[in-house]
Amino acid sequence: MASVYLDSGDPEDVRVALESGLVHGVTTNPTLLRRVTDDPLRHCSELLSKMDGLAVFYQPTGAYGDPEAEAWAAWRLDPARVTLKLMSTPAGVALARRLVDGGARVALTAAQSPTAMIVAEAIGCVAVIPYVDRAWRDPRTETHLVRSLAELRRGDTRIIAASVKNPGQFVQAYRDGADAVTAPLDVLRTVLQDPAAREAEDAFGAEYAGTVLPLP
Numbered sequence: 001m002a003s004v005y006l007d008s009g010d011p012e013d014v015r016v017a018l019e020s021g022l023v024h025g026v027t028t029n030p031t032l033l034r035r036v037t038d039d040p041l042r043h044c045s046e047l048l049s050k051m052d053g054l055a056v057f058y059q060p061t062g063a064y065g066d067p068e069a070e071a072w073a074a075w076r077l078d079p080a081r082v083t084l085k086l087m088s089t090p091a092g093v094a095l096a097r098r099l100v101d102g103g104a105r106v107a108l109t110a111a112q113s114p115t116a117m118i119v120a121e122a123i124g125c126v127a128v129i130p131y132v133d134r135a136w137r138d139p140r141t142e143t144h145l146v147r148s149l150a151e152l153r154r155g156d157t158r159i160i161a162a163s164v165k166n167p168g169q170f171v172q173a174y175r176d177g178a179d180a181v182t183a184p185l186d187v188l189r190t191v192l193q194d195p196a197a198r199e200a201e202d203a204f205g206a207e208y209a210g211t212v213l214p215l216p
Contacts, residue, residue: 003180005057006188007162009033013185014047018054020192025055027129027162027182029085029109033061041070045077057129057182059085059109068095075104083126085109088116093123100124107160112141114148121157129182131163132173150177167191 003024006017009032017023026047030040037043040061048056058074060067071084086096088108096106100123107127108120112135120128128149135145142148149159161173164183167190173181183191 002174003160004188005055005160005180005182007032007164007182007184009036009043009047011036011047011050014050017185017188018051020188022188022192023054024180025057025081026051027057027085027160029059030061030063039063041073041077044074044082048078048081053081055081055083057083057085057107059087068098071095071099071104072102075099079104083107085129088112088119088128093119096125097123107158109162111149112138112145114142114145114152117149117152117157117159121153121155125157127158127160127179129160129162132161132169133163133165135163136169144176146173146178147176 004022005025005027006013006023007027008014009028014026033040033043040063044056044058060070064070075082075084083105084099085107086092088111096108099106106125107129108116108125109129111128111130116128130145130149132146135141136143146159146161158179159177160180160182161178162182164170164173164181164187166187170181170183170187170191
């Protein structure tokens with residue numbers, strides 16, 4: 001099943017996205033959280049309380065001095081719903097392994113090389129998160145990065161495509177093998193706005209316009 005996540009830490013964005021019925025959770029990062037809070041863990045706790053069972057992806061911000069302690073604190077907010085995001089760097093991978101060994105659910109983010117899939121599966125991560133738009137713009141990175149990650153997958157590690165800037169990238173990520181896409185609210189709004197569907201809705205709505213019958 002394809003999943004869609006909102007890439008934002010803004011409570012108002014979260015409210016609007018949840019009302020759309022489309023999203024399965026929220027992904028955050030230090031940049032998104034810095035825009036809306038000075039206390040990322042408290043903010044994450046508040047998001048969880050408003051999201052009625054949906055998932056939150058939390059990336060340690062450095063705001064508390066010790067990234068590992070922050071990661072554990074975030075995971076303990078709701079172990080069933082929080083997935084920790086760690087960078088696909090040597091330090092990030094080492095921390096990810098310790099967190100996985102301790103029972104946390106972890107995703108490797110900034111998975112900008114196909115080898116990230118191999119590493120993620122080797123250490124037991126539940127997902128990799130490639131940056132799609134950045135891959136298209138960066139000559140050092142494969143353009144169809146999601147496809148390359150999918151070709152190397154041997155287990156159940158999910159591919160969650162991030163850095164999606166328009167509906168074309170949204171669709172292409174799934175076409176290339178993504179299990180989920182996370183995107184900002186403006187992209188999700190555009191995805192839901194199909195002119196042909198709106199025309200059909202208006203036409204059907206006109207059939208009984210002005211009629212109000214009592215329900216049986």
